[in-house]
Amino acid sequence: MEKKKYQDIVKKYTPQEDRTYHGIVAFVIGGVMGVLGQLLLDLYANWFHLPTTDAAPFMIITLIFFASLFTSLGFFDKWVAWAKAGLIIPITGFAHSMMSAALEYKKEGFVTGIGANMFKLAGTVIIFGVVSSYLFGFIRLVIFGG
């Protein structure tokens, strides 16, 4: 009886996560990032007279630059905490994870700190991306002929 009462009280005071709100925020912010990407693609294609496919690296570098800069200035963490998947899933999340690892381990020195820990969070993305691409690439090469 005591235990049940206790659990009820705990349940009452656990902060309720509003999943609908989180979902809407992630959808809108993610969508805005997508529009931003398309906008930058068009801008670079016009400025440098590039075909749109060649402007893609320019766009990705720009997004990574601003994500790294805003993270090191300190306020991007708050944005990520608010928008969650809306900023983690775009390429900004990749840059944010590397930048925050570099900043956090800076005090442990250049080699053992920044060098050893920069890929601590982003490394899984690269490793599983490479392994799965190798497997799927192999399948596509053997079955569909490339």
Place this chain on the structure above:
Amino acid sequence: MMLYVNSFLFAGFICLLAQIILDNTKLTPGHVTTIFVVVGAFLDTFCIYDKIILHVGGGALVPITSFGHLLIHGALARAHDFGIMGLLMGMFDLTASGIIAAIVFSFFFSLIFKAKD
């Protein structure tokens, strides 16, 4: 103009999907980004992601799924010329700009700025 609407809807949909996974399971953001990269590479086994990019444009290039797509395409471009060994040669060809930019900017910004907490 249609590309902008599609970009918004597609990128938003990917992020919404990730947020639903995050909220309803015990997976961390690291797990979710990894899953999405693998899904991006998987979709390109059947040329699906190429078609998505044709219709959606920038909105399909911004989410991390495009990372898997670029990895497999770099590998296949070399495999086209060199056969099975080519799979190991060109994987970073297309993603190099993103990875190198992230490393260089992170390194130099970490020299200039301090961690704030």
